[in-house]
Amino acid sequence: MRSLYLLLFCTLFSFVAQAQLALNVLDFGAKNDSSALATTAIKEAIAKASQAGGGTIYFPPGTYLTGPIHLKSNITLFIEAGAELCFSDNFDHYLPMVPSRWEGTMVTNFSPFIYAYEAENIRITGRGTLNGNGKKWWAYSEVHVKNSPESKWQKEFHKLNKNVLHPDLPGWVERGFLRPPFIQPMYCKNVRIDGITIKNSPFWTVNPEFCDNVTIDGVTINNPPSPNTDGINPESCSNVHISNCHISVGDDCITIKSGKDRSGRKEARPAENYTITNCTMLSGHGGVVIGSEMSGDVKKIVISNCIFDGTDRGIRIKTARGRGGVVEDIQVSNIVMKNIKQQAIVLDMQYAKTDREPVSERTPRFSNIHLSNITAQGEQAGYLNGLEEMPIENVSFSNMVMETKTGFDIRASKGIVFSNVSVNPSSGPAIAATNVSGLQINGLRTAAGFSGSATLKFNNVKRAFIANCLIMEPIKTFLEASGNETEALLLKANDLRLVQNPLYISDAPENAVTLEK
Template sequence: MKLIAGSALFLILTAFYPAPTDKSAGNGVDLPQVQTPTFKKDTVSISKFGAVADGLTLNTSAINKAIEQCNRIGGGVVLIPRGLWLTGPVTLKSNVNLHLAEGALLQFSDQRSIYPLVSTNWEGEDAVRNQAPISGTDLENIAITGKGILDGAGDVWRMVKRSKMTDDQWAKLVASGGVVNDKKDMWYPSEQSFKGANMAVKKSGQPMTYYEGIKDFLRPNMLSLLRCKRILLEGVTFQNSPAWCLHPLLCEHFTLRKVTVKNPWYAQNGDGLDLESCRNGLVEDCTFDVGDDGICIKSGRDEQGRKRGIPTENIIVRNCRVYHAHGGFVIGSEMSGGVRNLYVSNCQFMGTDVGLRFKTTRGRGGVVENIFVDGIDMTNIAGEAILFDMYYAAKDPVPQHGESNELPEIPVQPLSEGTPQFRSFQIRNVTCKGAETGILVRGLPEMAVKDILIENAVLQSRKGLVCIEAENIRLKNVALLTPAKTVMQLQNSRSITLDNIRYVDKADLLMHVSGDRTKEIRLLNTDTSRAKKAVETASNVPANALTMK
């Protein structure tokens, strides 16, 4: 299979899937130009405000004073020189570029008490949390650049599952302090953290005294940007975040370039990048090695997200690498405001639980549409290489030992504003060497996953295709290289075209079809003689549901 080189992306865009294109990506389509910030050359060093790089002095006041002064004089560059700089929460200001010199380590304090409780947002809803280590609200023209490192001291905030530790690691963790639950399968960094995890915490709407007793449980995201415009993150490394690492919310015109995000692989909620209700952005040449989803697109959760009604749109992601995440490129599950016009190209996912992960659940609502993916290479994927799942259960995508991942029998529900939709995806030129399942499409009985094209793919996996409650799905020139007895399984799916499907010799069964709502299944240009049996249909499949040519 020959991949399209560089950023020659999405060459076939039909009138049925109207979507603008970005000329800078080389694909001939016009997206709104992403505006980048510009700054005065004036530079001020935090050292001039009394900051000391000894790893002991708390430099919160000095750093924030330098940023405030730079903002007052019309903007410029605030320099963090080489050295180890200890600090509490840092607040960004408009027209300021916070520049970390090579060799600079901005170490956020592990003293949880110095991060005040604030009204903010958590997982798509209004919430009270601890102030983020670095944050900005209603700003314009801001940047964090350089070759330095920002460390969020996440270890003192995060709970840890016993199943994700070796015996020696677990013993050291428990000996360090904190609290272990009665089942001895979860460690918490403090009594407050343990208390919060074991109560039904109301995210918002309560007096601050309510949250003070569980303050340690309310972990902050590391970088929180709210309603900001013209943002640049370039060159720096963000690591060890308490919860999500980078969280732009309701932001416009952002660029992430050559950024590295690192979290321990066991980091609970340790997402790399979460773009929520943002528009007009570019993410390129970035590396994510994290404990939850790598590059994630969101737009609010359930009723609050639908009421906000602001989709994430007009985003280009290209030339990025993701390691050890729950998902490489992810949409959802908090996508209630919608997602549209996303372009993902030339990315590598290595050792992630899922490669391309599109997830939602009943109650979310929202429409995800016009998603274009081209040139994805994956290795050692623990779960699905390509996943559309409308039954997201807010747990790890790969079951822990003893857990089941089987879908329970769920009856049809009436359509409502809480019914989510996935439609109009084009995925081309994908390779995967090693996965549990090549492609899993799992829609709702009342709302199928619709209008999906997967073209030119080579997927080596333990299972091939599983397609449940789907409509207008087309696989063209797809190799499903699996040792499974059944290469493809279709259930209650409609208007499915399987064109030039390749598979290993002497497969027991090429395709199993079931479900009384199954119809218009077309198997085209496929050599069925290489399988011991071409097709098996369950007794409840309507007559003439399958066509083979």
């Protein structure tokens, strides 16, 4: 019993001691009327807490002008409701440059606004606001400076990245310089960001790199139309939990990455064990995106219970030749998509157009990707585009209702399954497939008239099974098959009573299709 009392006493003492280390930045000389730069005051508060083993840095209501904040282990930033940290747009304040990662390439660059390196047990919390004041950064990044004198920041970047710049960052050499991420912990453990509002990021907003056990909960991110201001980009991390967030940004809302090309393969650190749930995404290029920087692999990802309303795309997985890496074991379920401007679902292995090449470490791969319980309204239901030398493999769509202008377009893929899917495009086929093998369509429902097109349009499709499909409006043709490589297509137990011609075979072997009652 005595040992139990001692344990309780020690636990209580530890809690009280920790609670006493709540350091108010005003006590260190910070001004909450934005009249003076608070960078030094915040740094001193963090140093004092760190020397004591950790603590909470408290920002009471008001507006704070600051440069970069570097967190240490066991430090919490608590930003009270009514408090706003407004980050300086003086680029000199983010020097000296620090080890960073920029779009999947290891670099030395401007300090991120909130940065941590090899720290653990760090947290950013509260109901306050972080304002990145990004307009000046956006403008400078978009200026074409090829024929202009190098700025002092460019010169410093070039000096520190001589072995990186040209081979790994093509296209950016001739543009201003690399903007820093807003929040970037690197090689950290036990990272938590919750409750806060973030706006006007200079570049990617929340960008953990090589971290383990990351929780992002109840965060609101608002960036206006602006270049590359992604919302949450956990890259090469493990055990990531993103929930209850509201995101509207200038690029992708949530993106999962693991490094780019040579640099990503060298680090060889996958993004794995991620859960994304209960989030809403509004403006953005994509709702939840994987890639295109995925050279270190992306594995074991669950995305569920989210709403995308007004994004350009919903679920998007993208890569290109040269990336290498594997995307596999992805589960997406219980998603509502509205007002999608382009595709609801995209799996694209030719994000950058390149010529076919032999399979090597440069060749990416997509496999074991499963999507279910999705409703979508927008431009196109889905687009799958594999590589000739490495088709997309083992993808399933089940229990879906797609009300879109066009249906699914599937290319260079194998082992694709549709089960209990309703597709009602206003034009074109419900499913078009080119150079696809092992296609299974079971329980397709449609009430579309297809504007003269067939419900299914296949070109060079091998080994397909189409069963239990229901056509609910009169149409001319159910399946149009073409291509001299088309073979072994079996139609069975489909309700085609409203179809004028079940089959139309053009430029394909006559025995390629078998129609059974």
